[in-house]
Amino acid sequence: MREPPELPPxxxxxxxxxxxxxxxxxxxxxxxxxxxxxVARSIVSTHASADEVVQDAWLAVVQGIGRxxxxxxxxxxxxxxxxxAAKRRALREGRQVSWSPVAGEDDTPTVDxxxxxxxxxxxxxxxxxxxxxxxxxxxxxxxxxxQAQVExxxxxxxxxxxxxxxxxDVEGYGADEVSSILETSAANQRVLLHRAxxxxxxxxxxxxxxxxxxxGTEVSP
Amino acid sequence: xxxxxxxxxxxxxxDYLDGALDDETGHRVADHLAGCDGCTTYVDQVRQTIATLxxxxxxxxxxxxxxxxxxxxxxxxxx
Numbered sequence: 001m002r003e004p005p006e007l008p009p010x011x012x013x014x015x016x017x018x019x020x021x022x023x024x025x026x027x028x029x030x031x032x033x034x035x036x037x038x039v040a041r042s043i044v045s046t047h048a049s050a051d052e053v054v055q056d057a058w059l060a061v062v063q064g065i066g067r068x069x070x071x072x073x074x075x076x077x078x079x080x081x082x083x084x085a086a087k088r089r090a091l092r093e094g095r096q097v098s099w100s101p102v103a104g105e106d107d108t109p110t111v112d113x114x115x116x117x118x119x120x121x122x123x124x125x126x127x128x129x130x131x132x133x134x135x136x137x138x139x140x141x142x143x144x145x146x147q148a149q150v151e152x153x154x155x156x157x158x159x160x161x162x163x164x165x166x167x168x169d170v171e172g173y174g175a176d177e178v179s180s181i182l183e184t185s186a187a188n189q190r191v192l193l194h195r196a197x198x199x200x201x202x203x204x205x206x207x208x209x210x211x212x213x214x215x216g217t218e219v220s221p
Numbered sequence: 222x223x224x225x226x227x228x229x230x231x232x233x234x235x236d237y238l239d240g241a242l243d244d245e246t247g248h249r250v251a252d253h254l255a256g257c258d259g260c261t262t263y264v265d266q267v268r269q270t271i272a273t274l275x276x277x278x279x280x281x282x283x284x285x286x287x288x289x290x291x292x293x294x295x296x297x298x299x300x
Contacts, residue, residue, distance in 0.1 A: 034279050109228065198267075
């Protein structure tokens, strides 16, 4: 989780933005645009359109700051504007996105059932072979490569899962804030987060299994 | 109170880490983890996945051109 640069409290920030204090606007632009671009990229198709979505969102913030009611934090409100701008952009790109789980997302296994014992096995429902341990972060000399694996895994996710895991785990928002940004229930965002995390973990597991099997480590029986 | 199977536990991990399980189910998860090395490894790997996601390098900032255009728009809002 990245900590944003120190910003004044919301009340002060909003008052300064409303009185056209451009130093205050520069502060939030510099603090939030990077994270906003990442969230936008989880929804729209290209870096270029994500950058445009971020700019559109800021223009909407400039125009709408007088209507901000303070029922959420300023940042949550800005992110909600961003997510809605990205959603409209995706629609223009021909993709309908929604933040509700689709059929199967909340009731099908996230781990391959073949990893667990079946009815005829000695321990039905239990690991046939335990997950192979991963190298500890200190041992791992290839942190950059691990990050690349994570990026590739995120790119494979459907937008609804990717936006949730980006907000929760990359940007570090809590469940309630993500519900508020996406205007969906805490349960819905958690279903999407659960699948997304299991998928990314699975990709890392495949990656570590492949990179340690060269050293003769047993991967599975 | 029945024991959880491993294939049930792996589907409760996200609710468990969010503190979103009811007390009874939370205790069943904790009891299972106390006795199951496989699931303990699994949950550790989910935690490691979250940590890796959280340490992704910062994203590119606005270009100077975009930043200047937005500051200009802020100085003279429409209407």
